[in-house]
Amino acid sequence: MSERPLVVETIRIVDPARKLDAVGTIVVENGVITAAGPDALNQGRPEGAMLIDGSGLTALPGLVDARVFIGEPGGEHRETIASASRAAAAGGVTSILTMPDTDPVIDDVAIAEFVMRTARDTALVNVFPAAALTKGLKGREMTEIGLLADAGVKAFTEGRKTLADPALMRRIMTYARDFGAVVMHETTDAALAGSGVINEGLYASWLGLPGIPGEAEIIPLERDLRLAALTGCRYHAAKISLGESAAVVANAKRRGLAVTAGVSINHLSLNENDVGQYRTYFHLSPPLRREEDRLAMVEALADGTVDVIVSSHDPQDADDKRRPFAEAEAGAIGLETLLPAALRLHHSGAVPLMRVVEAMTSAPAALLGLDQGTLKPGAPADLVLVDLDRPFVFTEDLIRSRSKNSAFENARFAGQVLRTIVAGRTVFEAAR
Amino acid sequence: MIAPAQSLPTGRRHLIGIAGLSPQDITELLDLAEAEVAVSRQVEKKKSVLKGRTQINLFFEASTRTQASFELAGKRLGADVMNMSVASSSVKKGETLIDTAMTLNAMRPDLLVVRHHSAGAVALLAQKVACSVVNAGDGAHEHPTQALLDALTIRRHKGRIARLVVAICGDVLHSRVARSNILLLNALGAEVRVVAPSTLLPSGIDQMGVRVFRRMDEGLKGADVVMMLRLQRERMEGAFVPSVREYFRYFGLDAAKLAHAKPDALVMHPGPMNRGVEIASEIADGPASVIEEQVEMGVAVRMAVIEHLIGLSAEGNT
Numbered sequence: 172m173s174e175r176p177l178v179v180e181t182i183r184i185v186d187p188a189r190k191l192d193a194v195g196t197i198v199v200e201n202g203v204i205t206a207a208g209p210d211a212l213n214q215g216r217p218e219g220a221m222l223i224d225g226s227g228l229t230a231l232p233g234l235v236d237a238r239v240f241i242g243e244p245g246g247e248h249r250e251t252i253a254s255a256s257r258a259a260a261a262g263g264v265t266s267i268l269t270m271p272d273t274d275p276v277i278d279d280v281a282i283a284e285f286v287m288r289t290a291r292d293t294a295l296v297n298v299f300p301a302a303a304l305t306k307g308l309k310g311r312e313m314t315e316i317g318l319l320a321d322a323g324v325k326a327f328t329e330g331r332k333t334l335a336d337p338a339l340m341r342r343i344m345t346y347a348r349d350f351g352a353v354v355m356h357e358t359t360d361a362a363l364a365g366s367g368v369i370n371e372g373l374y375a376s377w378l379g380l381p382g383i384p385g386e387a388e389i390i391p392l393e394r395d396l397r398l399a400a401l402t403g404c405r406y407h408a409a410k411i412s413l414g415e416s417a418a419v420v421a422n423a424k425r426r427g428l429a430v431t432a433g434v435s436i437n438h439l440s441l442n443e444n445d446v447g448q449y450r451t452y453f454h455l456s457p458p459l460r461r462e463e464d465r466l467a468m469v470e471a472l473a474d475g476t477v478d479v480i481v482s483s484h485d486p487q488d489a490d491d492k493r494r495p496f497a498e499a500e501a502g503a504i505g506l507e508t509l510l511p512a513a514l515r516l517h518h519s520g521a522v523p524l525m526r527v528v529e530a531m532t533s534a535p536a537a538l539l540g541l542d543q544g545t546l547k548p549g550a551p552a553d554l555v556l557v558d559l560d561r562p563f564v565f566t567e568d569l570i571r572s573r574s575k576n577s578a579f580e581n582a583r584f585a586g587q588v589l590r591t592i593v594a595g596r597t598v599f600e601a602a603r
Numbered sequence: 604m605i606a607p608a609q610s611l612p613t614g615r616r617h618l619i620g621i622a623g624l625s626p627q628d629i630t631e632l633l634d635l636a637e638a639e640v641a642v643s644r645q646v647e648k649k650k651s652v653l654k655g656r657t658q659i660n661l662f663f664e665a666s667t668r669t670q671a672s673f674e675l676a677g678k679r680l681g682a683d684v685m686n687m688s689v690a691s692s693s694v695k696k697g698e699t700l701i702d703t704a705m706t707l708n709a710m711r712p713d714l715l716v717v718r719h720h721s722a723g724a725v726a727l728l729a730q731k732v733a734c735s736v737v738n739a740g741d742g743a744h745e746h747p748t749q750a751l752l753d754a755l756t757i758r759r760h761k762g763r764i765a766r767l768v769v770a771i772c773g774d775v776l777h778s779r780v781a782r783s784n785i786l787l788l789n790a791l792g793a794e795v796r797v798v799a800p801s802t803l804l805p806s807g808i809d810q811m812g813v814r815v816f817r818r819m820d821e822g823l824k825g826a827d828v829v830m831m832l833r834l835q836r837e838r839m840e841g842a843f844v845p846s847v848r849e850y851f852r853y854f855g856l857d858a859a860k861l862a863h864a865k866p867d868a869l870v871m872h873p874g875p876m877n878r879g880v881e882i883a884s885e886i887a888d889g890p891a892s893v894i895e896e897q898v899e900m901g902v903a904v905r906m907a908v909i910e911h912l913i914g915l916s917a918e919g920n921t
Contacts, residue, residue, distance in 0.1 A: 373807030377622075379722035379744030379779060382806055449723030493701050495721035497742070 174595045176200045176217040179556065182225025184208060186232060187529035188536075188545035197230055199552040202594035207546040225556065228589065231528050233265025233296075233553030234510060235535040235544045237355075237433060238409060238481035240330070240502065242573075243289065244282070245274025250486040250573045252286065255506065256294035258572040260599035262507040263555035263588040264482070266297040266536075266543050271308070272330030278303040278314045280322045287323055295598040297553070299539065301326040304343050304354065310334055313343045317350050325539040328355040328409060331456060331501075333391055335361065340395070344404035353538060355407040355433075358391035359383070359457060368497045370443045370458040378449065380497060383458050385413045392416055396423045399430055407538060408432040410483060412457040414467025421476045431538055432476065434468050435483035436505055436512045437578055441465070445578070451492045451499035452576050455483075472530060473522045479538060480530040482509040486574030503578040508565055510557070511584035517559075518585055524559075552595040561587040617729045617736045618908055620745035621786040629754070629790060636755050636900070636907035642679065643902055652914050653682035656713040660686045661703070662739070663719040668874055669739050669749075672898070673716045676905035680914075682714070700724055701731055708732040713913050717741075722779075735912040737905075743777050749873050750783035752904040754791065756897050757828055760869055765792035770822050770864070771813075772798040773832035773854060773881050774843075776805050780873045781832060785811055798822030799854065802843045803834075819853065819860045826864040829891075830871045831856050831882050839880065847880055857883040861891065869893050 177199040184195050184207055196211040197204065198220075206214070207230075216222065236259070242249035252269075259267055269286060271277035277286060283300045290298030302324040306312045316327060327347060333356065334340045347354050364387040369375045371382025392408055396419060399406040408420055411432050420432045437455055442462045446453045453459060471477040485502025492499050505512075513531060516522040536544025543553050562585050567575055591599035621629070642648060658677040660670050670686060677684040689703065700719070707715065708731070715736045717725045722742030729736040740746040754764055761767055769788050775781040775797050788795045789812045797808060798816040809815050816822030823829060834850065844850045851857075856870065870882075870891045878884045887894060 371806045373810050376805035376807050376811065377782070379742050379782060381743075384806075448726060490699060493727075494699060495719065495724035495727055495742075497721050497723075 174202065176220035177223070177552070177592070177595060178216040178220045179223045179225045179230060181212070182556070183229040184546060185229055185524060185528050186546040187525050188232070188533040189547055190525070192525060197546065197554065199592070199595045202552050202596070204546055204548055204550050204552045206548055223556070223590070227558065229557050229559050230546065231263070231555050231557060232532040232544050232546050233555050233591065233593065234263050234531045235266040235539070235541065236264045236482050236484070236506065236509060236531070237268045237326075237479055237535040237538060238270065238435070238483045239267040239506065240270045240485040241273070242486060243273065244285065248573070249488050251293070252289050252298060253293040254571070254573040255484070256290070256296045256298065258484070258504070258506040260295045260591045260593070261571050261588065263510045263557065263591050264296060264506050265553035265555070265591060265593045266299065266541060267506070268299050268301050268325060268539060270330045271301055271303040271328065272332070276303050276308050277301070278306050278308070280315065280318050283319055283322050283324050296593050297543065299323070299325045299541070301328050301355065303327070304329050304334055305339070308332055310336060310339070313339070313346060316347055316352050320350050320352050325541070326353040326355050326407070328357070331357060333357060333359050333361065337394060337398070341398050341402060344398050344402040344406065348402055348404040351405065353405045353407055355409040356395055357409040358388055358395060360387045360391050363387040363390065366497070368454060368458070369446060370460050372443065372461065374443050374446070378446075385415060385460070388413055388457055389415050389419065393419055396420070396428065396430060399423065399428050400426065403429065405429045410435050410457065410481065411477070412438045412460050412468065413464050417467055417471035417476045421471070424476070431478040433479040433481050434472060434477045435481050436509050437483065437503060438465065438468050439472065439480065439516065440512050441578060449496040451494065451496055452503055452578050452580070454496055454499050454501050455503060455578070456501040469516060469521050472516070473526060478530065478534045480509070480513055482506050484572070486572055487576045488574055492576050503576050504570070504572045504574055505577070507569070507571060508577065508579040508582070508584070510555070510588060511565070511586045512579060512582070514559065514586035515584070552592060554592050555588055556590040557586060557588055559586050561585065563587050616912065618747055618912065619726050619729060619736070619738045621747050621750050621783045621790070622745070624790070626790045629751070629787060632751055632904070632907050632911060633755050633758060635911060636751070636904045639903040639906040640900070642906070643899070648679050649681060650679060651681040652910055653677070653680040656682045656913060657711070658682045658684045658714040658716065658909065659707055659710070659712045660684065660716045661707065662686070662688050663724070664740070666718055666740070668898070669718065672901045673739060673905050675902050676909055677714070679902070680906055680910055682909070700728060704728045704731045708734070714909060737908060737912065740779050743779050743782070745783045746779040747783050748901070748905050748908055749780050750787040751908070752897055752900040753784055753830065753871060753873075754787055755900045755904055756871065756893055757869065760893065761827060764788065766794065767827040768794045768796065768825055769828040769830060770796045770798055770826040771830045771832065772819065772822065772856065774803045774834045774838065775799050775808065775832065776803045777835065777838070778832050784830065785813055796822050796826070800844060820863045823860060823863040826868055828869045828871060829856060829861065829864050833873065833875065834877060834881050851880055855879070855881055855883060856886050858885060861886060871897060874898070
């Protein structure tokens with residue numbers, strides 16, 4: 172079904188892939204962008220086009236979120252592909268990479284195809300599955316990386332887990348390199364983290380909670396970067412949280428390795444003190460770190476050491492969060508707050524708008540090899556219209572995700588998504 | 604400021620921790636406890652101030668001594684006391700802490716005394732019930748009545764807490780007793796030291812308002828009070844310290860080490876003791892030991908806390 176053409180007139184266009192930040196016009200036909208820029212101003216419009224006046228608004232490429240946990244299949248009470256896609260649309264996120272730690276695990280072609288089929292039938296946004304590095308996430312046998320990649324899997328990851336066996340990790344990275352597959356890894360040394368549930372330090376000590384030292388993240392990260400050098404694998408450090416992690420990634424990049432890194436919006440926005448008195452919505456993995464580390468992550472984002480911002484959207488139902496801190500599941504939802512929370516970095520002057528947007532659009536699109544993440548003519552018409560300065564409070568009743576475990580509940584933001592468009596079709600429109 | 608800025612929900616309704624109590628609050632509780640000591644030493648030990656009130660002792664972690672102490676305290680105040688031991692292993696999966704709290708809340712108790720193996724669990728439970736809650740120990744977080752009874756014991760012997768040198772020795776890392784004592788002793792102006800191998804000290808200990816020592820002779824020098832902590836059996840054999848005999852050699856309290864403290868130093872232990880591990884029998888049973896008196900003060904302090912919390916709410920405070 173082809174949509175009516177769409178014209179957005181006189182709108183500020185921020186398109187990092189083209190380093191474009193200018194007022195212009197966007198024209199969408201047949202789900203594809205045919206023009207987007209100042210040169211399209213006053214050039215007439217296709218017949219029957221729907222017209223949107225973009226005065227005072229900003230158009231961004233639809234966000235690409237490279238780390239989204241969903242409960243489907245197996246945990247639909249927490250989140251389905253459909254409910255996650257509604258949350259994504261409301262947050263201006265038009266493409267999501269879903270993590271493989273579902274039940275069953277996304278570790279073979281049939282399950283990956285099930286996710287893609289379900290997404291096609293029920294999702295408002297583009298859904299790309301990531302597959303496991305090892306069968307059943309058991310850390311023993313590698314998955315069919317070639318077949319999975321051919322089936323449309325965009326990246327390989329153990330989800331929340333870290334592959335402990337360095338020999339297997341080496342072989343997987345070597346094999347993945349031959350297929351040009353991206354290996355994404357979240358690094359936590361399980362033995363060193365032990366029973367820890369919060370950043371190790373004075374704050375944890377007063378709360379009487381077992382801490383996780385930063386070295387639990389850095390040691391396996393350094394191992395992986397050495398294996399990336401050895402194998403030449405395209406490696407992505409999925410979610411780093413420490414200034415020292417950024418330093419070792421920067422060093423690997425200086426050596427010319429095919430390495431990138433991501434950070435969650437939580438670790439750019441919050442620190443260990445936000446845990447307060449055992450607030451389980453702030454029980455995250457990796458744990459929220461010291462303020463010095465948060466500032467280091469912001470700096471690493473600004474200077475490009477960290478390439479990608481992710482929501483690390485991780486729905487947990489109330490029963491799994493309303494527990495003593497150490498017994499509560501880790502994770503927070505984030506699809507709906509990714510953009511407004513990231514815009515805080517722009518509003519505070521910490522990171523230029525262009526760089527903030529790049530880290531959520533063209534950078535993750537490049538990582539995953541997607542055509543999305545840009546507004547250049549010919550690209551899929553995935554875009555989001557934002558009032559960058561409009562204030563709002565993120566109250567619980569706004570949450571569209573099936574789970575309510577937000578680390579930004581009642582947060583004040585400036586920057587509201589007014590309309591989200593996927594392939595030329597409006598999938599979200601804010602109430603005026 | 605040595606404690607986290609946000610204080611726990613203490614004050615009138617609950618006693619969750621020493622954090623959030625002012626020096627004045629602590630002194631008032633100790634003064635009230637002093638009066639309860641007299642009650643416990645009478646032939647007729649029963650007051651009627653809590654007549655008709657219900658106290659439930661909810662213990663998710665086994666503890667004969669603390670539970671008995673709270674039970675006796677409630678009974679001496681005239682309350683009806685019920686014990687519920689929910690050993691963590693027997694809690695059926697699915698029955699969460701909140702479910703248990705709601706069930707007990709429906710029985711309309713006036714006071715819940717709660718011990719739980721997880722830090723923060725008692726504060727969480729306190730948010731969900733309508734009655735007063737006393738923390739009888741939550742994970743490695745706090746054990747406020749233990750710190751209060753320790754302070755009462757010290758004050759009765761030394762006449763004050765301020766400016767005393769108190770050495771807390773042993774497994775500070777896993778100890779809620781140590782945390783509550785560090786907070787309370789600092790609030791009342793004592794000089795607090797900790798003495799332990801670094802594997803048994805929490806991260807950031809040097810910013811917790813204590814002086815840190817790794818040798819007993821240095822840490823005990825000139826101490827007015829030597830407070831020993833229990834070392835859990837599973838931590839003795841290789842995981843945190845190499846062996847019992849090595850631990851006792853360097854960190855167990857014996858006569859030679861105690862000789863570094865002041866001649867009139869008090870020796871304390873929250874119990875139950877591991878004789879020959881953290882403390883030698885001759886010291887535990889010796890003239891400096893006030894360990895049995897701590898048990899007596901425990902009942903008095905718990906009476907004071909309970910009377911303060913629900914005795915006050917009887918006067919129109921919901």
